[in-house]
Amino acid sequence: MSLLNGAxxxxxxxGVVFFIAGTMGLLRFPxxxxxxxxxxxADNLGLGFIVAGLALYSGSWMVTIKLVLIWLLVMTSSAVxxxxxxxxxxRKGIKPWQAP
Amino acid sequence: MTTFLTAASIxxxxxxxxxxxxxxxxxxxxxxxxxxxxxGTAGVAWILLFAYATGKPGLSDVALVLALxxxxxxxxxxxxxxxxxxxxxxxxx
Numbered sequence: 001m002s003l004l005n006g007a008x009x010x011x012x013x014x015g016v017v018f019f020i021a022g023t024m025g026l027l028r029f030p031x032x033x034x035x036x037x038x039x040x041x042a043d044n045l046g047l048g049f050i051v052a053g054l055a056l057y058s059g060s061w062m063v064t065i066k067l068v069l070i071w072l073l074v075m076t077s078s079a080v081x082x083x084x085x086x087x088x089x090x091r092k093g094i095k096p097w098q099a100p
Numbered sequence: 101m102t103t104f105l106t107a108a109s110i111x112x113x114x115x116x117x118x119x120x121x122x123x124x125x126x127x128x129x130x131x132x133x134x135x136x137x138x139x140g141t142a143g144v145a146w147i148l149l150f151a152y153a154t155g156k157p158g159l160s161d162v163a164l165v166l167a168l169x170x171x172x173x174x175x176x177x178x179x180x181x182x183x184x185x186x187x188x189x190x191x192x193x
Contacts, residue, residue, distance in 0.1 A: 005101050012108050012149070019142055023115040026122050026138060032130050035122075039134055043141040050108075050145045054152055057101065063157060067148070070164055074144055077171030081137060084178045085130055092182075094128075 004056055011053030018046030031097030032089055040082040044075050105153035112146045133177050140170025 025038025051071045055064040119142070122135040144163045151159035 009101070009104055012105070015145070016108050016111050019112050019115050019145065022142075023119045023138065026119050026135065032128060032134070035131065035134055039138055039141070043138065043145075047141055047145050050148065054148055057105075057152060058157070066160060070144065070148070070160065070167060073164065074141060074167045074170075077167060077174075078137065078141060081171055081174030081178075084175060085134065088178045088182055089130060 004059070008053040008056040011049050011056065015046040015049030015053065018042050018049060022046065032094060033086060033096050036082045036086055040078045044071075044078055047071055047074055102153055102155075105149055109146050109149035109153055112142055112149060116142045116146065129177075129182060133174065137170060137174060140166060140173075143170075 019042075022039055022042035025042060026035050029035045029038055048071055051067045055067050058064065058067075116139055119135050119138040122138075123132045126132045126135065143166050147159055147163040147166065151157055151163070
């Protein structure tokens with residue numbers, strides 16, 4: 001039981017690190033497109049790690065299925081939203097950032 | 101384990117709060133909106149961690165609602181609020 005809790009804690013720690021990385025990217029990156037890149041990928045991966053850790057912690061199949069469904073919904077909606085925002089920005093004529 | 105889950109949820113909440121700096125600073129409207137997207141994703145993670153830290157797994161329904169609302173807000177922003185005046189309306193839907 002303690003081994004399961006340890007694995008769960010490790011997975012949740014990795015997920016929290018990905019969330020911190022996503023927020024750092026949102027603050028530090030120079031452009032709308034790069035910020036979208038940081039946010040929608042790193043945060044969904046972090047949410048996946050946290051969901052995996054919580055599923056190990058709960059120890060129940062029904063809870064696991066529900067958590068994975070929440071993660072899939074968040075991933076789908078985030079991918080659709082990021083593509084919509086990026087396409088609208090390109091159509092409005094916002095140039096992607098180039099390294100100077 | 102409960103203490104660990106509470107600490108993790110507080111750290112995720114702090115990252116949301118730091119992300120709101122982009123709402124204040126962000127040069128464009130879309131930069132402010134993607135900070136709201138951060139609130140959608142990280143808010144789901146925070147609610148899930150908080151639910152299991154306090155032993156109330158029913159809170160995960162709140163996380164589901166938050167995920168749905170984040171998607172709807174982004175779509176409404178792109179389709180309705182982010183149209184510039186000089187852009188010709190070539191799309192009907």
